[in-house]
Structure formats: C-alpha cells, structure tokens
Amino acid sequence: MKVLVLGAGVVGTCTAWWLSQDGHEVHVLDRQPAVARETSFANGGQVSVSHATPWASFHTLRKAVGWLGDKDAPLVMPLLRYDPALWRWILRFLVNCPRQAVEKNTLRTVYLALYSRETLKQMRKSLSLEYSCLSKGILHVFRNQHEYDFQCRSAEIMISAGLPQRILNRNELTDIEPALTTKAHELVGGIYSPDDESGDARAFTEALAAKAQQNGVTFHTGIQINHLLYDGTAIGGVSTNMGIYKADAFVIALGSYSPKLLAPLGLHLPVYPAKGYSITIPLADHAPGAPVVSVTDDENKMVFSRLGNRLRAAGTAQMTGWNTTLDQKRADVIRKHATSLFPDAGNYAASEIWCGLRPKTPDSVPYICKTPYRGLFLNTGHGTLGWTMSAGSGRLMADLVSGRTPDIDPTGYGLEKRVY
Secondary structure, three states: OEEEEEOOOHHHHHHHHHHHHOOOEEEEEEOOOOOOOOOOOOOOOEEOHHHOOOOOOHHHHHHHHHHOOOOOOOEEOOOOOOOHHHHHHHHHHHHOOOHHHHHHHHHHHHHHHHHHHHHHHHHHHHHOOOOOOEOOOEEEEEOOHHHHHHHHHHHHHHHHOOOOOEEEEHHHHHHHOHHHHHHHHHOOEEEEEOOOEEOOHHHHHHHHHHHHHHOOOEEEEOOOEEEEEEOOOEEEEEEEOOEEEOOOEEEEOOHHHHHHHHHHHOOOOOOEEEEEEEEEEEEOOOOOOOOOOEEEEOOOOEEEEEEOOEEEEEEEEEOOOOOOOOOHHHHHHHHHHHHHHOOOOEOHHHOEEEEEEEEEOOOOOOEEEEOOOEOEEEEEOOHHHHHHHHHHHHHHHHHHHHOOOOOOOOOOOOOOOOOO
16 A cells, blocks of 8 residues: 555654555655754653653642643643643543543553564564664652552553562662762652663664665655545545645644644544653763763752663653743753752763654553544654653554554554544
8 A cells, every 4th residue: 555654753653664664655744954953853761661650640730730830840731821731631640540540541552662672673673773772771760659659550450461670769769870879868759660661763863864765655745734535424635735746645743733633533632732842962982970870850850861872861740732932941940950960971061952843642551542533643742751651652563554453452542432
C-alpha cells in the first residue's frame, strides 16, 4: 500500500520505518524543515518505563490544587482562562483519578513502554544507531516522605507488570550516582530502574530517518497540512499548501496538533498540550559534578540525562493551550532546580533553552488504533513518554495498518470509551 504518515517526530519516524519494513510505499509529511524539530527536538532524553505512573490520581490532584496560583510550580494550569478544551480535558482527568483507573492506566502504559524499550534496543543493535545512548538505568530521588511512600506503592504495580525496580534508602543513592553526594542529606530515598536508558531523541530520529530514506521512505518537509479529505466513510487524501497528497492509508502522528486535524471528522480526541522546558548544559572536562545515571527529581518534576558532553535538564508543564512562546521565567525555574541538585555539573551560563508541546491524554495512555474512517489510523497522545514509547508504538502501528496480529494486545489504546 501507499501510506502517508503525518508528522516527522520520533513517533512518526518510527512508524514510517516499521511500515517500510513491511514493504509499503511510505511518505512522511511535516511542516518543519527537517525531522524532529518540535517535541522531539530537546526533550528530557529518558527512555523511562519507570515514569509510567499516570498523571491522573487523587494524589496528583491534591498536589495540583496546592500549586494553583504558584507560577513556579511544576504544573501550571490557569483555570480562570477561557479554555473549553482544557476544561473538558480536566473532567476526563477526574474520571481517571480513582485507584482502579490508576492501576489500569499504569499497567497499559508499562506494557507498551516495556515493549517499546525492547524494540528500541533491537533497532539500535541491528541498525547501528548512534544517539548518545546510556544504558545505566534511571534513578528517581525524593525529598518528601509521603511522596516517596506513594511512589513506592506505584513501583509495586510496575514490578508486577515485569519492570524490575529497586527501592533505596538515602544512604544507597550515592552508590548509584555519586554526583548526588552534596545533596544526599536533603533526600529521603529513591527508586532505581536498572533497565531504563537515556539518549538524544533528536539524534535518534535523524539517524533513523536516514535509514528509512535508504529503505525507500520519502520525507516531505516544509509542508503545511490543511485538512483531511473524506467522503463520510473513508479518507481520500490530505490537502496541503503544496497540493493534495493521496494514499491508501493515513497515520496521524502530529502530537498536540492531532485533535485540530481530526475535529472536522467528528473525532474529538482529549489530547491537550502540556508545554515543557529544557536546558542543555555544556559540561566541563570529566564533569565529576554531572550525573552519569539519568536522574528524576520527583518533587520538582525534573529529569536529567547525560548526552555525551552535555547535560539535559527538563521538566515543568504549562497547560496554556497551543502557545509555543518561550517563557523565560519558566526556563529560569528549570535552571534553578538544576543548579540546586547538581551545582557543579557544567557551564549553566552557556546553556541552551528550549520549550515544546507534549500531547497529554487525561489517562496518560496514547491512541494507537484504527478509526471509524477507512484508511485512517492514529498514533498520538504519548504525553511525556513519546521518546520512551516511540519504537514500540511505530511497530504496533505498522502491525495494525498491515492487518497483522500485533506482538502486544492493542486493547486499551483505541477510541473505545476514551473520546468525548
């Protein structure tokens, strides 16, 4: 078949690769001048199955209420702003807060993330992809005893799903990551996921796109997508600023912009952008003050990943719509938390600042599925785990498009009971 993939981020590019492996004629459309120029450009760098705890829970809800009005909080959600899309998203979020829903959503996320991490390892080995990968695990650190206890309970759910994790006391943290030595006295404990990884999502996407092109995939960049052409039962093409593109199947991998393209079809996905920030810090020679193991600072919702001679620090979430303007004050919050935990990591004054929109669903579970329209498929809504879930999501999507039984059960990643 001829398949058109809309979106050239890490999810779209992985989808294109796996579709090409099935022998399809694959074309990828993106408005940017090259691949991985939006959410995949400078994210936190973690391939983190251990980060699978969904946002929606009464525990998170209580914290979010406390953060209201605090512009430096990890989550900024301006409820008084006129934003019906956000209000509807919050209602769906509340539905997913009970314990039973939290456990279900955690398991769905863990299963997909585990499958994806293993798929990523296979791709890295078979394709010899270079992207500053470190397979040293991810260490979650906690300052608050109540938060630590809650996450330990969540870790038990993940362990039951097949994700090895070690629950650590304060004294064991520096054995895993010596760069925490100066701040260990402020921490109460940690959770270590030894099989998790880190790496540069942009470098991976660029390397995979090059392999995909060698395999016959065509990337059409600088293309503005206007709308889908449909006759009530099937998708016939895509209208763009460069004309109409036709195909037999269409995969929507546009992240936060997927709902805007799908709404005219009556598919109102509860996907809302959570704007995140990162700084990339050049490291000094040997950089003894910078972590080698990827670290998650749970209290501040920050992640740290070593990418060669750089340290990526990322976090926060602004629920302020499709606004891509960089807020310097939010970037300063990232720098403040980074210098607090790793004061001697590198040259913070020379750090590069970035922000991007992450496509969050209320239940933290992505859409990887067919739609009621013949030839239309979704691979979107991965939230903060797009890099983690990309390889497996692309492979699962290729199975669905090709009509093949997937390696993992696709139930729970579809439209059933999840569209409002």
